[in-house]
Each structure stands twice: as structure tokens, then as C-alpha cells.
Amino acid sequence: MFLYLPYNTFLHRLHPATKLIGLILLLVVTVAFTTPAEQLPGLGFVLGLAVLSRSLSNLRRILPLVVTIMLFSSTTWSLFRRVGVPFWSFGPLSLSRESIQYGLAMGIRLDAMLLSGMVFVSCTKVEEFAFGLRALGLPFPVSFALSLAFRLVPLFFTRIGIVVQAQQSRGLDLQTGHLLQRARKYVPLLVPIFIYAIRDTDLLAMALESKGFGMRGTRTEYLRFPFGWRDAAIIAALLAADVIAWSGR
Amino acid sequence: MREVITMWKYTRMVVLVALTAALYAAVLIPFKLLPLIPGITELRPANVLPVICSLMFGPAAAWGSAFGNLIGDLLGGTSGLGSYFGMLGNFWYGYFPYRAWRTLSSSDPIPWSAGRLARYFIVSLLASLACAVQISWGLDMLGFVPFHILGPLIGLNNFVTASLLGPLLLPILYPRIKRWGLLYTDVMETEDLWGGRLPYLAHLFLWGAVLGGLILGIVISLGVTESQTFTLNLPGGAHWSLSLSDIPRWGTSVGTSLMPLIGLLVVGALLL
Amino acid sequence: MQPLFHIRDLSFTYRHASHPALHGITYTHQAGEFTAIIGATGAGKSTLCRCLNGLIPAFIKGTLSGELTILGERMTGRPVYDVARRVGLVFQDFEAQLFSTNVELEVAFGLENFAVPYEQMRDRVREALGRVGLTGFEGRDPSTLSGGEKQRLAIASILVSRPMILVMDEPTTDLDPIGKRDVFHLARALRQEIQGIILVEHETEHVLTADRLVLMREGRILADERPQELLSDPGLLETNGVRPLQTTVLLRRLGLPTTGLDVDTAFHIIQDAGWRADPAAVARLHQPISNLADHEPVIDVNAVSYQYDAGPAALDAVSLTIRRGEFVAIIGQNGCGKTTLVKQFNGLLRPTKGSIRMLGREASSWSLAELGRRVGYVFQNPDHQIFANTVQEEVAFGPRNFGLPEPEIDARVVEALQVVGLRGREDEDPFSLTKGERQQLAVASVLASDPEILILDEPTTGLDYHGQRSILDLIRRLNQTGRTIIIVTHSMWVVAEYAHRCVMMQRGRIVADGDIRESFKDPARLADLALEAPEAVRLGARLGVPVRSVDELYGCLTR
Incomplete structure (x- = not known):
């Protein structure tokens, strides 16, 4: 975190x-x-x-x-x-x-x-947070999704910054207009941000499967407290x- | 409701929970700088995400919104007992749109016609109010913010954002997500989805819960009912009354009196 | 002897696709072999990798026929985790294969899933980290690592499960030269301990050390030979979207045997055949590439420093003048300040210290919108800006923001699409275009505002040779029509062949700035930046000719 x-x-x-x-x-x-x-x-x-x-x-x-x-x-x-x-x-x-x-x-x-x-x-730490949740009975995929989300936030932050700059340099100006016009201006920002995030779904899922994530059997834990x-x-x-x-x- | 559990078998759905949550949190946090009520809520353009993600990723968006909100709170320095209600409220916010859409239309949720746009507004209103009632009920009970301030604010913020941005974003995003095979109905096997039961009754319960909850919450919270008794005359001479002045602590009265309606919300969610 | 693994008549068609991605692949891999796979985008390389570790057909749906056996055991039809224990797969995108919040846990992740006992995990993690040179990084957050370190971490996280076969799908595409060097170094070293290595790669010079080289095209194996043999056929490579070695291209044009793959051998072949530098042609080379000294400066950077909040200086007193019509390449390692510098040019960042004059006026007096219109910026990844439903709408976005009247917008869209070669595809969905076409679309959407200066951040990343050539030729045409071009790149042949001038950066400073011929003369300085001049330039140097490309070198030789 x-x-x-x-x-x-x-x-x-x-x-x-x-x-x-x-x-x-x-x-x-x-x-x-x-x-x-x-x-x-x-x-x-x-x-x-x-x-x-x-x-x-x-x-x-x-x-x-x-x-x-x-x-x-x-x-x-x-x-x-x-x-x-x-x-x-x-x-x-x-x-x-x-x-x-x-x-x-x-x-x-x-x-x-x-x-x-x-x-x-x-x-x-995030991994301790996730470990604690598992220790309290939360199933592994759920705690994993939560900790992966934590890891992705800074990455998405950076990407949002890039998208904002890319559209600004094409003349996007968020400061003016009434409510509906302003809402429209969020579209060129939210679409690339969204698509870029979701595009990775299959890759992430494949990388996970390749490391045995799909086994869903008994896992062992690397961390011990x-x-x-x-x-x-x-x-x-x-x-x-x-x-x-x-x-x- | 079953798919909310069975989805965890699917690696793609697990990833979608994480991506939705991270996206929600990453778009939420910058706007913590523009608080409407400091520490409680803020102007949130991110609030369109649970609704549109719900219509595409189904149960993954329900979990994703709940987790995203929690992460936003933890990283943004606004966590507390309220966060648990925030999670619950946002879970509903990502849960109701796709469940309710199923009962209203069999076509894709792209607001291209007046009819579909109207349906889109209906599902986002239901989800917005469910989220608002759930969170405001909790936070009033905890003594954070009076219900009559928070309830309308969350409801309005959610609904306005979802209505303004959703119809603009869905026509662009939905067909692409569909082409990539990431709609929850494509990722999950049919036997893991759930058909719902008694959708009309569910709608009745849900709208009763959210509208009733919102109005009753505001009324109680404003203190209008002080030393008053609510009496409801039912057909056939029966009547039902509720005296709020008996409740000793004003601070918890919204909490206790809305309890049945929150229960109704949960029952509605289970039936939808 | 039983082969390590065997693929028999493997075909695969993705769900909803009309053509098979793999078509009757048969391939046998002996223990101890290192195979590299090359081919154009869409040749089926990644699909093959995914078949090897069981993702196809267990995770990715489609129609599969044929089979994969490892040590005689049939793998087809098994769950991914079962196959993946034997065949580890490393992906190109290092961000998408790291999940954990610290390095050690990242490596342990697979072991935990495979339920390796706790007692063994620590040793294996330590060993895997040591193997990839990341000892001492245990507690680091993976997001704080460099690209090359991230990719090595990804490799460690696979190695730790001790697979028999390691498959790497373009592991270096997104890396800078130092990152690439380290990963290739590691891949070569791993031959000692992993029985089978498969490396998908599109940079020809890096596949020389493989035992076998497989060329794929449209889902089939077109050639499977020793690298020396396959690489000595530049024509075959080029028609299949793979950049041939420049040495072989020259040898072929000189009518010599194309067996001289490295600069040294090629030099001897050329010399032995009696070819030498033609003094008259060489003299012509000494004229400046472009004579723009009297052109007005369009960018004038004066002792500019820039600091991201609380970080070290990203730019440290940089001064630079760029004149109208120049084609400038900016090179250097990731994090050296290249992007920070060019972002000052269109106002996305403003200097912390120093001043910049843009197009004759103080940069600070331009609004972001005015400057954005006249200084176009094409971001590295086209997906950072594409949002519209149609190509037309995407390209019209910029001019519309800048308040141009509608009829003019239409005319400009037509013109911009014409220039990039996407005319006639106005109504298509931008997201259904290929990566190369999306890159062209991004250029068109910036061109439509008719900028005088065009900045392109790594325009060739992720494209195959055809894609790279087409975007570069486009940029060259734009330069020839009078636009000032600034590109940021890691690709040395691109710099040598296309740019006029090269600015080298290191740790926020400009360490060299000059004509391409001058810049590439000093191998030591390039090596300092982990760079190396392209083969044609090095071969030219051996022959005493300061050339930039194969064409120039060919023009300078006589017999």
C-alpha cells in the first residue's frame, strides 16, 4: 500500500x-x-x-x-x-x-x-492484509483479487495520467461547458482508460493459469506469521x- | 445470486474483479480532492463504472465495486467502520444493474433506443438508491452523517453520473467487450448462472425498500416525527402503527427503523 | 532416442475466427535444444506458445486437432496447471504477469499454487532469484523495478517451478537496450540447465546463437533450419515480415555469397571479392545530410531542468536548438529523460528551471491548446488515445477540439487518412485495426490538426518489420513535406537510416548531439549507453565509409 x-x-x-x-x-x-x-x-x-x-x-x-x-x-x-x-x-x-x-x-x-x-x-503490508483475511477464512481467490487490485492501482494511476496527457495534447479541455458537455468530455478519457485496463484480462488470466492458479486445490503458504x-x-x-x-x- | 459465488471458479472473472476494483479505486482517488462531505463522499465521476461494468461483467462488477471502494478508502485515508457499509452499498451498486436488466429486457444493454434508454435509467436508479440507502443507513447509525444529508447526496451523485456517462460509454464499450468474449454470460457456463425467481415480487420488494427507505430515512433524520406516531390504515380495519418517539436515542433511530427495509432489500436481491 | 517433446499435425482455430491460427504444425524437439521462432505478426507464434503450455485448448476455446506429447506422454486435453508444470511460459507483457506486492512472493506464487511444501519453498525461491541475478531484491515491490528486472523476475517466477521446457514469447520487445541485453544473456545461460528452450523473437541479430531457427507464416512452419542457413536468405526473411541482417542484404546486392552474417565475416568476403570504397562516392557522403543551418529555430531549449515532485532531476540544464525541417532522433536508456524532454515541447510539462522558446515565442506564453495544435505528439501506445467508434470520428477529434469549422475538419480528416494510407476505412472500428494500423491512425489523428512539428514516442515498438517500415516511410514523407520531426527510439537502424541528427541522453543530460555520421563514429560512447551501431554502419566503418544504411554503403563500393 x-x-x-x-x-x-x-x-x-x-x-x-x-x-x-x-x-x-x-x-x-x-x-x-x-x-x-x-x-x-x-x-x-x-x-x-x-x-x-x-x-x-x-x-x-x-x-x-x-x-x-x-x-x-x-x-x-x-x-x-x-x-x-x-x-x-x-x-x-x-x-x-x-x-x-x-x-x-x-x-x-x-x-x-x-x-x-x-x-x-x-x-x-498488502500481502499481510490478504494473509490476515485468509487466516480469517476468506477463500484464496477472493483475497487474491483484492491484493491484485491493490497492486494494479498505482499502475492504473500512471496510465490515467498518460491518457489525460494524450487527450490534452489533442486539445481536450475539461474546464468549460455545461454539465452534459462536460460529461461528454469524459468519454475520450474513460474509454481508453477502461479499454486499456480490460484488454489485459486474458493475458493476466493466462499468466495466472500458467502458474497453476486454476488448480484450486490445497495451497501452501510462503508467508508464516x-x-x-x-x-x-x-x-x-x-x-x-x-x-x-x-x-x- | 448464485453466480456471485460460482464466479470465483473462473480465472477470468477473478481477474475482472481485480481490474474493476483497481480501475474504480484509481479513478476515485483523484476526486477525493473535491469532497462533498469531507471524509465521507465526494464528486465521483468514477461512479459510472460499477453500473456499466455490472452490465458487462455481472457478478465480477459487484465484487469489484465493493473492493474498489474499500481500496479507495484505505489508500485515500478515509477508512473506518463506514467502509464496511461503503463496501456493502457498492456491492449492491454493482449487483443490481445486471440482475435487474435481465428481468426488463432480453437484448444487449446498449441504450440505443428510447425503450432501452428508459430501462437503463430504471436499473441505474434502482442500483443508485439501493447503494444510497444502504450506506446512509449505516453511517447515520454509526453517527457519522445524518441520513437526510447523505442519502439524497449519494443517490443523486450515483444516478446523475450513471445517467450522464453510461449512455455515452456503453455503446462504445459494450460491443468491444462482447467481441473479446468477456461478457459474464460468455465467460461463465450457463449452469453456474442463476435464472432468478419471482422477478416481479423482487422488484416490488426492492422499490419498496429503496424508496421507502429513502423517504422514511429522511423524515426520521430531519426529526419531523418527533413525538409523533405513524399510523397506516390497512384495508379491513387493520392498522399498523409505529411510534418513533419511544426510541430513546435519536442517533440510532434511523438505524432501527430502517432495519426491516434493509431486510426487504436483501430479500429482494435474493429473489431478483 | 525419445524426443523431449513432439507436436503432431497440430491445428487450431480460435472461437469465432474464420481462419485457423495454426495449420498442421509438426515439430520434434530433442533434449538440450534451443529453438528460436520468427515470423510476421499473425504468423501464429504466440498461438503455438499457448498450445505448448496447455492454455490452448484448456483455457482458450476453439477447435483443436493434432497432439502434443512430452517425453512420450500425451498432454493434449489436460488442464493448464498440469501441462504448465512441465512447460513454463513467459509473456511479452511483463506488467501482466506480475501479481504480487513483493519480489519474493512473486516467485513463490507458483509454488504455493502447486502446493510445494513450505520447507522447500524458501530454498527454491532463493535459488531462482539468484539464477536471474535478482538476489537482494527480495523485499522490493515489483512495480519499482526496471523493465528488464521485471522480465527477469517473470522468468524467475517460472523457473522456480522447474519446468522441463521454457517458452518465452517475445520477452524483450518492450525493453530498452540494457534490459534486452540482460534478458538475452540470461536466456543463453539457461541452456545449461533447461532441457528445452523456445524463444519467439523478431530481432534477427539475437537469434544467431540458437540451435534451430523456425520461420512461421500464416500458421505453418515455413522453414526449420540452423540459424546460419536461414539467416543467409535475406529475401525469404523480408517477404515474411522479418528484418534481415543488413550484412546479408548488402552481400546479396553485391552478388556475393550471403554466408557472412556478422560484420567481420562479411567484411572479409567483400574485401576478398575485390570491393572497396569509391573515393568520389565517399566524398559525397561528407556533405551534410540536410542543410538546414540557415532555417529558423522552431525549438530553442535554454538550460532547462525538470523535476517530478520530490524526485531527482529528470532533466538537468539541457540546452538544444531544433530548426524547421529537421529530423531528430533522441536516444538513451529508459529513465534518461527523453520523454520528459519532448513533453516540454508541446507544453504537457513546463520546465522547473530554464526557458524554452517554441516557434519564436516563449513556451510559457502559449496555451496548451494553441501549442498542442501546432506541435503534434504521438504517444508510444496508440491505445492510450483511441476512444471513438469510427476511424473518421477518431481523426476528427483533434481539429474539432481546436475549433475548426466542420467542412474544414472533413477535408483534413480525408487528407490525414490519405497520408497514412487509411483512406476508405473511415467507418471502421478503430479497435478492430491491427497494431500497425492503430499506430497509423494515431499519427493521422495528430496530423489532422496540421502541426508544424511532430513528436513521435517510440513509433515502431511492437510492430513487425513491415509495420515498422510503413510507419517510418510515412514519417519520412511528412518530413519531406517540411514538417519538423522528433522521434524517441531505441532502435538504432531506425535512427541511422531515417534521422538526420541524433541527440543522445544520459541521466537527464545531453551527452552527444550531432549529425548521424558523427554520432555513430564512436563505438565506445554508444557502448556506454548499451547501444551498438547497426551492422551497415559498422561494416561501413571497417571499409572506411561513414554510411548510414545498406543503400548508402552499396552506393559507395566499387570494384
């Missing part, structure tokens, strides 16, 4: 399945709370993980997004949610102490989720956190 950071921290070394389950358990904790005071420790915990996994640099990259989400989420929920005694209202919009609190809490929740997702991608006491401990701790958070609601 683009965002993977090649460190060798405790988090990087976890079993891929642990990372996947852990991420979900962590996300479930963040959904349990509805006030900023309850949410903040969760956010702090995620930031702590970011420090441990040395992924702060990635977090910094999405800082603008994190800030806009915070602002957007807190304003919309504050205005639309009707709780408590409004001290201001206009049509369907109103503001109260409680609604503002709720808005802030939702903003933090969303941010905590984004950041935990970011920590996950910072310390998980030991499932250690750390993995068990992490899952147990997050599970406990989930139970506590949800029973305390």
Missing part, C-alpha cells in the same frame, strides 16, 4: 489477523460513546498506537482532512440534532448545549476511526474494552 511505513515495531510484528480483528474491535469501542469526555480517551489511545507504530508522519498527511471532518461533523450534528433546550433555532436548525456536545463527540468518533484506519495501513501471546493479549484487551464500553452505556 502507498501508506505502509517499513518499521519493525511491536504493532508491525503482530499477526495480520490480530491487526484486522483488533482494528474492528477498536472501531467498535469508538462507536459506544456519545459525549466528548467519553470519546477523548479513545482518541488518545489511537494516537498512542500511532506513536508506538511510528505512523505519526502518515497521520500528519491527513491532518487537513481530520480538521475539516471535525468542523463539518460538529456543525451539522449540532444544528440538526434536537436534544436538550435549544438556545437558538431557525426552521429545522437549532442549537443546544447537548447538541453541540453531541456534534463534537461525533467529530472525535469519526476522526478516531480515520486515524485508527491510518495506523492500520501504516503497519500492514506466528500467533503469539501478544496477539492473544491484544485481542483480549480490546474485547474487554468493547464489553466495558458497551455495558457502561
Whole structure:
């Protein structure tokens, strides 16, 4: 993945399945709370993980997004949610102490989720992601399609750039025109991008078949990840956190 | 629905899942820069892809759209619990067009005549709304964005993109894909495809689920039903009522009250 | 002795095709042999490769007759994975045969599918990587490798399954000279350990070392001989879409035996027959190829540097002047900055430092649309731009974007199609054209805007000899009608024979720039760029004549 950071921290070394389950358990904790005071420790915990996994640099990259989400989420929920005694209202919009609190809490929740997702991608390679999914029971062809797609994205990115340049140099201008005209202008871009991608289908499929992909029998795995006491401990701790958070609601 | 599973036997279909997903993600990510709602959704011209891919690659497009959306989220830094609903919604977005087209027409899905164009709009509307209801239901339940903002936005964005670009792209792409033998009906053996069951009932369920879900979701989400009881008088003196004010947490009310409709959507999908 | 494998009367017709792609092929391969296959596009080379590893008929549908046996065992009708364990197949397109996110896993992929026990996998992967010279690359993302490295990785990922037979279908077509050299080197070295090697190739000079050379035409084997014999028949090769060795072409024209395949032997044959350079003709060669020194500069690059974000400098203080009517070739390894340089000319990229004057004005004062119209750019792969339903519509796209009135657009489309030889095919689907025709279509679609300068990025890649000649002759005609031509290429005979001037680049800098004769004089400098002058030029040098082509050399010899 683009965002993977090649460190060798405790988090990087976890079993891929642990990372996947852990991420979900962590996300479930963040959904349990509805006030900023309850949410903040969760956010702090995620930031702590970011420090441990040395992924702060990635977090910094999405800082603008994190800030806009915070602002957007807190304003919309504050205005639309009707709780408590409004001290201001206009049509369907109103503001109260409680609604503002709720808005802030939702903003933090969303941010905590984004950041935990970011920590996950910072310390998980694509092949580990796919391995984790297989370890959790996903059939091989499915995990393979997913990881192949990951590999192809940068390639397609480059190709899209070339197609855009090729059509620009033939005078394509996407900036002008009304909606339908603009839509038409996407055709000279989307057609070559699409055709060029799909044209490879048979080649890729042949190359796969040539390496025994069609066998669909028992496979062996080149990668091995030991499932250690750390993995068990992490899952147990997050599970406990989930139970506590949800029973305390 | 069976072909959604049996397709994994075919290497070409597996490759098509990956190619559709990569294409979807690669066209999605640049537009993360133009967010409509930061971190949630953005102006997505890529959204025509699930619909047209669905009409050509069938089940591979359903999986491809789901995976493409997930990859877009992971690489674009917008992942979270919402991504799972995004995946589910996009799965529907790539699933309904080809399933619904089968029930409406036996000809190729190239919008060359008014009749076929109308059918194309119908299937893309169904898929767009199913995607919108599914995702907005999930995200409202998670407390991300109110349903009444997200639902219409996703629905409109999907439908507008699909209606504007699909009729322009399909006449160019479809015949070529057909010539290359990559239509899902050509790649897969007939015994692995599924004929569907009770298509009319399925349509009834699906349209009920998506339209009902959208309207009810907006109404609840706007808070209009506060301390109100919905009563539906059925013929023969029976009546059905739903009191929303009983639901303690406003934040989860869209979630619980739309649950039956989401169930209806799934049942419809299974029957289509 | 039992042959390694045997093909008996094999015919195959693709589903929906009207003609068979293979027609009664019979072929026997003894253990230890290295066979090269040549032939024009559509001769059935790739189809044969796919039959060999079982993709046909198990994966690709069609009608098959005849059979393939390996060590006496019948393979026809078995699933691909069963045949593919014995016959490994490497494809031309290296992007389409790499699936994994790191090098080691890529190699292990086949082993995992074939359920090789974990304990053996690590050793075999290490061994295969070592074999192709990629030790130390284990953790790299394949997308960060160069083309040649990717292709060697693809070969390793096949070798690791220990096939008896290795089939390589044009493995070097998409590679630059260094990549090609490394892959051929590897292919030769593998003869020691693989019992049967089949290499499909269209560059004649690389098939000399094979044991057998098979020439295919329209699905049949036309000739199956020792390379020395087959290559000494330039006429046969040429009529079958294969570029003959220049040495043999010259020998034939001189009426000498065509057995001198390499420059050294050919030189001795010529010398022994009493041929020598004609001083009068040689003197004529010393006149400049084109006298354009007084023409106005159309491109004036002044100390231009360019940097892709955060990367190293792709161009480093490059200066260059190109005059109206010139035919310039830009050569150098992939990643040396050739494409980055020419993209500055039509405004697709703007210099990070320095300045460019285009057609007498600062490049920065041109809008992309204005410049795009006057400086046409034909991209390497025509499929990057073809989108329309008909040839007519495709060619009209540019002029329409540039706002020309409809009647004029029609006239220009007609003219452009006439020039490239696609007149009368206006209503055809561009995607049903051959690769060569699509390339011509791409040129036509740029020509229709009537540019003064035409830039072509590797216009001959992926075309057979006929296709290459026809696009090059087209470019030459365009140059003769006054257009300035700039081509980016790896093909040295193309540079020598068609261009007037050669700009050599290395690591973002211009390392040599001058008349073709001058540029090709110094073998050491070419070798530094992993390039070699074409045989005619080298043979000319031995005879003391600075020629560019067989024609010129022939004109300079006397007896």
C-alpha cells in the first residue's frame, strides 16, 4: 500500500489477523460513546498506537482532512440534532448545549476511526492484509483479487495520467461547458482508460493459469506469521474494552 | 445470486474483479480532492463504472465495486467502520444493474433506443438508491452523517453520473467487450448462472425498500416525527402503527427503523 | 532416442475466427535444444506458445486437432496447471504477469499454487532469484523495478517451478537496450540447465546463437533450419515480415555469397571479392545530410531542468536548438529523460528551471491548446488515445477540439487518412485495426490538426518489420513535406537510416548531439549507453565509409 511505513515495531510484528480483528474491535469501542469526555480517551489511545507504530508522519498527511471532518461533523450534528433546550433555532436548525456536545463527540468518533484506519495501513503490508483475511477464512481467490487490485492501482494511476496527457495534447479541455458537455468530455478519457485496463484480462488470466492458479486445490503458504501471546493479549484487551464500553452505556 | 459465488471458479472473472476494483479505486482517488462531505463522499465521476461494468461483467462488477471502494478508502485515508457499509452499498451498486436488466429486457444493454434508454435509467436508479440507502443507513447509525444529508447526496451523485456517462460509454464499450468474449454470460457456463425467481415480487420488494427507505430515512433524520406516531390504515380495519418517539436515542433511530427495509432489500436481491 | 517433446499435425482455430491460427504444425524437439521462432505478426507464434503450455485448448476455446506429447506422454486435453508444470511460459507483457506486492512472493506464487511444501519453498525461491541475478531484491515491490528486472523476475517466477521446457514469447520487445541485453544473456545461460528452450523473437541479430531457427507464416512452419542457413536468405526473411541482417542484404546486392552474417565475416568476403570504397562516392557522403543551418529555430531549449515532485532531476540544464525541417532522433536508456524532454515541447510539462522558446515565442506564453495544435505528439501506445467508434470520428477529434469549422475538419480528416494510407476505412472500428494500423491512425489523428512539428514516442515498438517500415516511410514523407520531426527510439537502424541528427541522453543530460555520421563514429560512447551501431554502419566503418544504411554503403563500393 502507498501508506505502509517499513518499521519493525511491536504493532508491525503482530499477526495480520490480530491487526484486522483488533482494528474492528477498536472501531467498535469508538462507536459506544456519545459525549466528548467519553470519546477523548479513545482518541488518545489511537494516537498512542500511532506513536508506538511510528505512523505519526502518515497521520500528519491527513491532518487537513481530520480538521475539516471535525468542523463539518460538529456543525451539522449540532444544528440538526434536537436534544436538550435549544438556545437558538431557525426552521429545522437549532442549537443546544447537548447538541453541540453531541456534534463534537461525533467529530472525535469519526476522526478516531480515520486515524485508527491510518495506523492500520501504516503497519500492514498488502500481502499481510490478504494473509490476515485468509487466516480469517476468506477463500484464496477472493483475497487474491483484492491484493491484485491493490497492486494494479498505482499502475492504473500512471496510465490515467498518460491518457489525460494524450487527450490534452489533442486539445481536450475539461474546464468549460455545461454539465452534459462536460460529461461528454469524459468519454475520450474513460474509454481508453477502461479499454486499456480490460484488454489485459486474458493475458493476466493466462499468466495466472500458467502458474497453476486454476488448480484450486490445497495451497501452501510462503508467508508464516506466528500467533503469539501478544496477539492473544491484544485481542483480549480490546474485547474487554468493547464489553466495558458497551455495558457502561 | 448464485453466480456471485460460482464466479470465483473462473480465472477470468477473478481477474475482472481485480481490474474493476483497481480501475474504480484509481479513478476515485483523484476526486477525493473535491469532497462533498469531507471524509465521507465526494464528486465521483468514477461512479459510472460499477453500473456499466455490472452490465458487462455481472457478478465480477459487484465484487469489484465493493473492493474498489474499500481500496479507495484505505489508500485515500478515509477508512473506518463506514467502509464496511461503503463496501456493502457498492456491492449492491454493482449487483443490481445486471440482475435487474435481465428481468426488463432480453437484448444487449446498449441504450440505443428510447425503450432501452428508459430501462437503463430504471436499473441505474434502482442500483443508485439501493447503494444510497444502504450506506446512509449505516453511517447515520454509526453517527457519522445524518441520513437526510447523505442519502439524497449519494443517490443523486450515483444516478446523475450513471445517467450522464453510461449512455455515452456503453455503446462504445459494450460491443468491444462482447467481441473479446468477456461478457459474464460468455465467460461463465450457463449452469453456474442463476435464472432468478419471482422477478416481479423482487422488484416490488426492492422499490419498496429503496424508496421507502429513502423517504422514511429522511423524515426520521430531519426529526419531523418527533413525538409523533405513524399510523397506516390497512384495508379491513387493520392498522399498523409505529411510534418513533419511544426510541430513546435519536442517533440510532434511523438505524432501527430502517432495519426491516434493509431486510426487504436483501430479500429482494435474493429473489431478483 | 525419445524426443523431449513432439507436436503432431497440430491445428487450431480460435472461437469465432474464420481462419485457423495454426495449420498442421509438426515439430520434434530433442533434449538440450534451443529453438528460436520468427515470423510476421499473425504468423501464429504466440498461438503455438499457448498450445505448448496447455492454455490452448484448456483455457482458450476453439477447435483443436493434432497432439502434443512430452517425453512420450500425451498432454493434449489436460488442464493448464498440469501441462504448465512441465512447460513454463513467459509473456511479452511483463506488467501482466506480475501479481504480487513483493519480489519474493512473486516467485513463490507458483509454488504455493502447486502446493510445494513450505520447507522447500524458501530454498527454491532463493535459488531462482539468484539464477536471474535478482538476489537482494527480495523485499522490493515489483512495480519499482526496471523493465528488464521485471522480465527477469517473470522468468524467475517460472523457473522456480522447474519446468522441463521454457517458452518465452517475445520477452524483450518492450525493453530498452540494457534490459534486452540482460534478458538475452540470461536466456543463453539457461541452456545449461533447461532441457528445452523456445524463444519467439523478431530481432534477427539475437537469434544467431540458437540451435534451430523456425520461420512461421500464416500458421505453418515455413522453414526449420540452423540459424546460419536461414539467416543467409535475406529475401525469404523480408517477404515474411522479418528484418534481415543488413550484412546479408548488402552481400546479396553485391552478388556475393550471403554466408557472412556478422560484420567481420562479411567484411572479409567483400574485401576478398575485390570491393572497396569509391573515393568520389565517399566524398559525397561528407556533405551534410540536410542543410538546414540557415532555417529558423522552431525549438530553442535554454538550460532547462525538470523535476517530478520530490524526485531527482529528470532533466538537468539541457540546452538544444531544433530548426524547421529537421529530423531528430533522441536516444538513451529508459529513465534518461527523453520523454520528459519532448513533453516540454508541446507544453504537457513546463520546465522547473530554464526557458524554452517554441516557434519564436516563449513556451510559457502559449496555451496548451494553441501549442498542442501546432506541435503534434504521438504517444508510444496508440491505445492510450483511441476512444471513438469510427476511424473518421477518431481523426476528427483533434481539429474539432481546436475549433475548426466542420467542412474544414472533413477535408483534413480525408487528407490525414490519405497520408497514412487509411483512406476508405473511415467507418471502421478503430479497435478492430491491427497494431500497425492503430499506430497509423494515431499519427493521422495528430496530423489532422496540421502541426508544424511532430513528436513521435517510440513509433515502431511492437510492430513487425513491415509495420515498422510503413510507419517510418510515412514519417519520412511528412518530413519531406517540411514538417519538423522528433522521434524517441531505441532502435538504432531506425535512427541511422531515417534521422538526420541524433541527440543522445544520459541521466537527464545531453551527452552527444550531432549529425548521424558523427554520432555513430564512436563505438565506445554508444557502448556506454548499451547501444551498438547497426551492422551497415559498422561494416561501413571497417571499409572506411561513414554510411548510414545498406543503400548508402552499396552506393559507395566499387570494384
